[in-house]
Amino acid sequence: xxSVPLVSVFSADDSSKVTAKHIPLPAVFQTPIRPDIVSFVHxxxxxxxRQAHAVNPQAGMQHSAESWGTGRAVAxxxxxxxxGTHRSxxxxxxxQCRKGxxxxxxxxxxxxxxxxxxxxxxxxxxxxxxATGIVPLVLAxxxxxxxxxxxxxxxxxxxxxxxxxxxxxxxxxxxGAFEDVQKVVxxxxxxxxxxxxxxxxxxxxxxxxxxxxxxxxKLLKAxxxxxGVEVVNVTRLNLLQLAPGGQxxxxxxxxxxxxxxxxxxxxxxxxTSIIKDGxxxxxxxxxxxxxxxxxxxNQVQEKVQPAKTTKVLHEVQKKNPLKxxxxxxxxxPYAKKQRAAAVAAIKANTKGTKKIKKNKALKKASRAAYxxxxxxxxxxxxxxxxxxxxxxxxxxxxxxxxxxxx
Amino acid sequence: xxxKKQQMQVxxxxxxxxxxxxxxxxxxxxxxxxxxxxRLAANKTRRAQxxxxxxxxxxxxxxxxxxxxxxxxxxxxxxGFYVPAEAxxxxxxxxxxxxxxxxxxxxxxxxxxLRQLHNAAFVRVNKATIEMIRKVEPYVTYGYPSxxxxxxLIYKRGYAKVNGQRIPxxxxxxxxxxxxxxGIHSIEDLIHEIVTVGPHFKEANRFLWAFxxxxxxxxxxxxxxxxINQGDWGNREDLINDLVKRMI
Numbered sequence: 001x002x003s004v005p006l007v008s009v010f011s012a013d014d015s016s017k018v019t020a021k022h023i024p025l026p027a028v029f030q031t032p033i034r035p036d037i038v039s040f041v042h043x044x045x046x047x048x049x050r051q052a053h054a055v056n057p058q059a060g061m062q063h064s065a066e067s068w069g070t071g072r073a074v075a076x077x078x079x080x081x082x083x084g085t086h087r088s089x090x091x092x093x094x095x096q097c098r099k100g101x102x103x104x105x106x107x108x109x110x111x112x113x114x115x116x117x118x119x120x121x122x123x124x125x126x127x128x129x130x131a132t133g134i135v136p137l138v139l140a141x142x143x144x145x146x147x148x149x150x151x152x153x154x155x156x157x158x159x160x161x162x163x164x165x166x167x168x169x170x171x172x173x174x175x176g177a178f179e180d181v182q183k184v185v186x187x188x189x190x191x192x193x194x195x196x197x198x199x200x201x202x203x204x205x206x207x208x209x210x211x212x213x214x215x216x217x218k219l220l221k222a223x224x225x226x227x228g229v230e231v232v233n234v235t236r237l238n239l240l241q242l243a244p245g246g247q248x249x250x251x252x253x254x255x256x257x258x259x260x261x262x263x264x265x266x267x268x269x270x271x272t273s274i275i276k277d278g279x280x281x282x283x284x285x286x287x288x289x290x291x292x293x294x295x296x297x298n299q300v301q302e303k304v305q306p307a308k309t310t311k312v313l314h315e316v317q318k319k320n321p322l323k324x325x326x327x328x329x330x331x332x333p334y335a336k337k338q339r340a341a342a343v344a345a346i347k348a349n350t351k352g353t354k355k356i357k358k359n360k361a362l363k364k365a366s367r368a369a370y371x372x373x374x375x376x377x378x379x380x381x382x383x384x385x386x387x388x389x390x391x392x393x394x395x396x397x398x399x400x401x402x403x404x405x406x
Numbered sequence: 407x408x409x410k411k412q413q414m415q416v417x418x419x420x421x422x423x424x425x426x427x428x429x430x431x432x433x434x435x436x437x438x439x440x441x442x443x444x445r446l447a448a449n450k451t452r453r454a455q456x457x458x459x460x461x462x463x464x465x466x467x468x469x470x471x472x473x474x475x476x477x478x479x480x481x482x483x484x485x486g487f488y489v490p491a492e493a494x495x496x497x498x499x500x501x502x503x504x505x506x507x508x509x510x511x512x513x514x515x516x517x518x519x520l521r522q523l524h525n526a527a528f529v530r531v532n533k534a535t536i537e538m539i540r541k542v543e544p545y546v547t548y549g550y551p552s553x554x555x556x557x558x559l560i561y562k563r564g565y566a567k568v569n570g571q572r573i574p575x576x577x578x579x580x581x582x583x584x585x586x587x588x589g590i591h592s593i594e595d596l597i598h599e600i601v602t603v604g605p606h607f608k609e610a611n612r613f614l615w616a617f618x619x620x621x622x623x624x625x626x627x628x629x630x631x632x633x634i635n636q637g638d639w640g641n642r643e644d645l646i647n648d649l650v651k652r653m654i
Contacts, residue, residue, distance in 0.1 A: 296423045303429065313583075318574035321561045330577050331561070331593045333453045334460035 005029075008150060009256045012158035015149055015174045018078060019156050026259065027268035029152070031130040032284040033137075034123065035248055038239070041124035042246035044114035054108040060101025065092035121239070122279050126266050128242035128250070137249030142205070144183050145251055147176025154254045159210075160217035168222040172208070172229075180251055182205045184228030204228065206244045211237070213257035234258035234265065235275070297325075456578065456592040463598045467553060492531070493550035494603040497559075497646055499526045499619065499653070501629050501638055502545040514541045519616040524653065526559070526617040530603055544639045549646025551600050558654055560597055565615040572615050584613050597607070619653040 009020035065078040077091040094402055095103035131137045133152040145151060153175065162168050172178045184207045190196060191203045207228025212219055213235075220231045230241055234254075242250050267273030272280045294300060319327035321335075328335045474490060481488035500520040507515075518538060519527040528551075529535050539548060551559075564575040564586065573580055578592045588606040590596050599610040633638020633645075642649070 189566050292423050296426045298426075301426075313568060313580055314574050315576040322558060327576065328561075331575070332460055333457040334464070334594070337457075337461075338464070 007152060007154055007259075009154045009156055009212050009259075010149065010175070012156050012171060013174075015176070023154070023259070025117050025133070025152075025279055026262035026266070027270075028126050028129045028262050028266040029133040030269075031123075031126045033131055033134070033248065034127045034282065037120060038127055038243050038248055039114050039246045042243060044116045045121070046246075050112045052108045052110070052112055053106065054103060054110075055105045057105065057107075059105070060099060063092045063229070079268045109185045113223050113280060120281070122266075122276055123282050124239050125237055125242065126281055128239055128248060129237065129252075129266070131248035132242065132250055132252040134249065138251050139249075141247050141249040141251075142183075143249070143251035144179035145176070147179060148251075149175065152252065152254060152259075153177075154256055154259045157214070157255050157257050160214055160219050160257075162219045162222040165222055165225050168219070168226055168229075172226070175253070177208050177253065178250070181226060181228050183207070188227070206230070206250065209241055209250050209252045210255075211252055211258045212255045215263050217270055233263050234246060237265075258394070407476065430470075452582075452591070453465070454577075456594065458595040459592060459598075463594055466598075467601075493576070494531050495551065495556075495600065496529045496535070496539070496548050496550040497526060497551040497650065498529050498530055498546050498648065499646070500524065500546050501626065504650050507545075511542050513544060514538050515545065518546075519543070520546065521616065522618065524619045524621055526619050526650065526653075528556075528600055528614070530607055530611070547633065547639055547642055547646065547647075547649065549642045549648065550644055552644070552647045555647045555650050555654075556601055557597055559617050559650070560593065560614070562618040562654060563619065564593070566613055567615050583614075585609060619650070622649055622652040624652055 004024045006022040007025050009023060010016045011017040011019045063078075063080050064082075065080045067076050067078045068074060070076065076090070077097060078093045079089050080087050082088045090099075091097040092100055094100045127233035135145070135151045138151060155171075155175070158170075159171055162171065169178070172181055173197045184205045187205050189203050191200055205228060207226075207230075210219065210223055210229060210231045211234050212231065213233065215233070223231045224231045232238060232241055242252070244250060263275065265275050266281060267279055269274070269281060269283070272278050288294060321331055325335070325339070477488045477490075498518055498520060500515060500523055503523050515521070518529060519525065520542075529539065529548075539546070560575070566573045566575055566580050568580060568584060574580065575593060581593060581596055582591050585591075585596070585606075588609045590599055590606065590610060596610055596613070598604070599607055600614075604610075626638045628637040629639065630642040633642045634640065
């Protein structure tokens with residue numbers, strides 16, 4: 001990119017009015033997007049706000065329990081001493097026991113906090129700031145920015161002097177940021193789980209982040225009560241706010257002076273940062289991200305080898321050439337002629353023999369003769385069957401008669 | 407209004423990548439088309455050559471048959487004997503499985519390409535191969551294949567060894583690529599080389615994978631006995647053809 005991307009500063013009162021046109025984007029916004037660094041730094045830095053907790057060191061151990069040893073038909077676990085209560089003789093101390101202490105009880109000297117290299121933290125912050133200027137990332141994070149006139153949204157310093165929440169609300173409405181606030185309000189839910197009994201009743205989404213510069217700005221109080229909105233000074237940009245949950249692309253509203261301060265804060269590619277002593281922004285691995293252009297360039301195409309063509313050695317399925325004439329002809333073009341010659345030879349051999357013609361008259365006569373014979377046979381069989389039946393009737397009637405007489 | 411005009415102008419412009427790609431693609435397409443026409447023309451001449459060769463071989467085989475018959479008749483009329491030349495080619499079929507084999511026998515069978523039951527392979531006849539076959543005699547049956555059997559084996563069960571892979575011989579390209587440099591270009595050339603045990607029999611036979619035959623329809627007589635003793639193993643000379651016809 002030879003040209004520097006430009007940004008307009010909007011008037012706080014009127015979103016259609018631009019107070020300063022074509023301000024160059026600070027170099028931070030050109031940093032390569034490194035979600036891996038952000039993810040690593042975020043997971044570690046998120047642990048730093050934790051408060052130590054522990055289990056009571058004496059929990060489950062306030063007994064004089066002793067093992068009964070072997071030979072008493074019970075397990076060898078320590079058992080509560082004494083008598084006179086159900087508790088006596090019950091198992092104690094073990095993590096498996098009822099009322100026993102947990103295994104590996106939590107100690108306060110657990111390592112709660114993580115240190116991260118300063119350079120990594122700075123790179124993460126720079127990347128997170130860069131991501132706030134990329135619309136698809138902000139949209140992907142879930143912010144409702146379709147009505148926002150410009151990303152990154154830079155507004156004149158007038159908003160730093162807002163004292164009333166109504167002013168803040170109207171400002172957000174004017175710049176299409178109220179949709180994001182509405183999202184926060186409408187998606188506030190009671191948290192699932194025990195945490196709601198421990199002071200975290202609601203799960204609230206993140207809305208816009210307003211970044212200001214002047215220390216005696218009053219806008220904190222104005223924006224404080226708007227749900228989802230966070231306010232932060234540009235000198236104290238926090239990765240946990242810029243990339244909540246480790247997810248890049250927070251919707252940020254910059255004041256003009258805050259925006260201008262970013263170059264001093266992070267430095268540029270020409271000079272290192274003044275404030276973050278000696279910090280140099282991450283350089284991208286490749287300067288020209290247009291891969292299609294590189295691949296299609298003359299320089300690359302000259303060197304490129306021709307595309308490999310698949311060498312097909314054989315048909316997908318082997319057909320038997322002795323049965324399949326097409327397969328045979330593919331292998332041996334002479335086979336066609338051989339087959340034709342064989343057919344011709346058969347024909348030549350049978351040339352002298354007469355073809356038997358079908359004699360219709362003969363057919364008719366033979367059919368009549370056959371029918372006659374069939375009819376006579378039919379009569380014969382009919383007679384035989386009838387005879388058999390007569391005999392049967394005779395026999396049974398005789399029997400019947402015999403039975404009756406008996 | 408001016409916006410619309412601008413739009414139209416933009417539509418007429420072709421993106422740089424697209425322009426370059428179309429130029430490249432047309433060039434490639436032309437090259438492919440050219441190669442295709444060349445290939446088709448070459449194929450035509452090749453096929454004509456195959457046909458010519460096949461015709462010549464047919465005449466050669468016919469002449470060989472005729473000369474054999476003529477010689478036999480001549481000998482009969484003269485009251486003498488005609489002994490045709492001893493076979494130059496043997497077809498060996500493995501009839502024993504893989505279990506409990508003597509290591510030397512195992513190795514020799516491998517050398518003969520007979521790694522599996524009912525595998526068949528062509529072997530040239532010379533002192534060395536005769537000794538090898540003698541070593542494995544109880545595990546194989548062999549004989550002198552007829553031309554028809556050789557042809558059927560190569561057409562129906564013919565597979566080539568290409569880069570250590572078993573490739574079916576479905577077209578003559580395989581043969582051309584592997585054996586073109588020794589003058590065998592088509593399947594009929596290959597068959598002719600095997601039948602006549604020509605000067606490049608070694609390459610031709612090496613090109614062929616072992617024939618994987620099925621078990622004989624109608625079965626063996628007795629694999630435990632030699633053919634001479636009303637069994638199956640050993641030399642059965644011309645009767646190998648009957649067996650292989652049942653196994654093909």
